[in-house]
Amino acid sequence: MEPQKINKGDRNKIYFLIIVITALIGTNAYLFFKDRQQSQRFVTVSTEKDKLRLEVEKIEVELDKVNALNLDLNEKLIGEQKLAREKIEELKVALEKNQITQGELDKANAQINDLKTFVKNYNDQIIQLQKDNIFLKNSRDSLQSTLRDISNKASNLENENANLSAKVKTASVLKLQDAEIIAFRTKSSGKRVEVTKSSTAEKLSVRFTIVPNQLAEKGHHNIYLRVFDPAGNLLADESNRFEADGQEMQYSHSIFIDYNNDNSTFVIDWTNPKPFIKGIYTVILYSGGNTMGKAQVQLR
Structure with a gap:
């Protein structure tokens, strides 16, 4: 096919x-x-x-x-x-x-x-x-520390100055070297005669000298007397007031003296507003708010 x-x-x-x-x-x-x-x-x-x-x-x-x-x-x-x-x-x-x-x-x-x-x-x-x-914090802390140190030093210096001032003030106060008190009366002739009997006394005469002190301020110093009778009564006028030893006090009499750190002798006469009584009279002297010393006399 x-x-x-x-x-x-x-x-x-x-x-x-x-x-x-x-x-x-x-x-x-x-x-x-x-x-x-x-x-x-x-x-x-x-x-x-x-x-x-x-x-x-x-x-x-x-x-x-x-x-x-x-x-x-x-x-x-x-x-x-x-x-x-x-x-x-x-x-x-x-x-x-x-x-x-x-x-x-x-x-x-x-x-x-x-x-x-x-x-x-x-x-x-x-x-x-x-x-x-x-850095700023460290600088601030350092500055604060420095300021604290300066403040502490200033405070310490202030305290030292205050202590020094207190010492100078204490060292510059006037102190009695010796003091004696005699009582006397004034004759009609004006002659003052020392007495020892309270019945014949008219005034007290405070004779004193001051310890030589180169730190004491020269010039006028106000001297305050406080006189106590044999019974311990302060003989002072209510209106006569001053401050001494940190408190307010009454004084019997006050005068100004001219202090020159030259061993001068100072005399303060005080008339008793009351008849004298037998016993020991005490006189305390003050200056610059400090006690200078005291003296006593006995009346028969």
């Missing part, structure tokens, strides 16, 4: 079918590889977004660390941090978009690099601020 011959028309149909099948296979292959590339590109973009999100979070953590230090930031640093946080929020919003182009990713990446540089410089400023604060 002879083989069946294929006519020209059928052959053309076969060629056409082969071409169509080949085209379909090529199209499917193209679509497959294109879809695969898009899938890979989506995975790459998604991974890049996650990477950028992580970088943004790291930057935000660095800024939070600064706030945790509780430093007193100046207006410039506060403003810079505010701008950085605004940029971070913008990047977060951009990275949350479902669709983002490679160009947008590149832009975000560049902005994040800028933020990294900013945060590094920002942290350098914070570190310097901490150093400055430590």
Whole structure:
């Protein structure tokens, strides 16, 4: 049997079918590889977004660390941090978009690099601020310590001066070197006559000298007398008052003397407002608020 011959028309149909099948296979292959590339590109973009999100979070953590230090930031640093946080929020919003182009990713990446540089410089400023604060604190503490030392020294010096002044004041008081008392009466001729009987006595005369003292102030000194009778009664006017030995007292009589530290002898006469009685009369002398000394005389 002879083989069946294929006519020209059928052959053309076969060629056409082969071409169509080949085209379909090529199209499917193209679509497959294109879809695969898009899938890979989506995975790459998604991974890049996650990477950028992580970088943004790291930057935000660095800024939070600064706030945790509780430093007193100046207006410039506060403003810079505010701008950085605004940029971070913008990047977060951009990275949350479902669709983002490679160009947008590149832009975000560049902005994040800028933020990294900013945060590094920002942290350098914070570190310097901490150093400055430590230096200022140490300087302040040192100054306070120095001021305390100066204050303590001044206080000690003041106390020493007060003690010295008190010692000088104590050392400069007038003290009796010796003193004697005599009783006398005045004759009609005006002559004074010493007596020893209370019945004839009219006045007491106190004669005294003062211990030489280079520290004592020269010039006028007010001398106060307090006279006590044999019964211990103070013979003084109620209105005559002065201060001595830290308390207010009454005095019997007072005079001014001119002290020149020259061993001069001073005399004070005192008239008894009452008749004298038998016994020992005591006279205590005061000057400058201090006791000078005392003397006594016995009348028969």
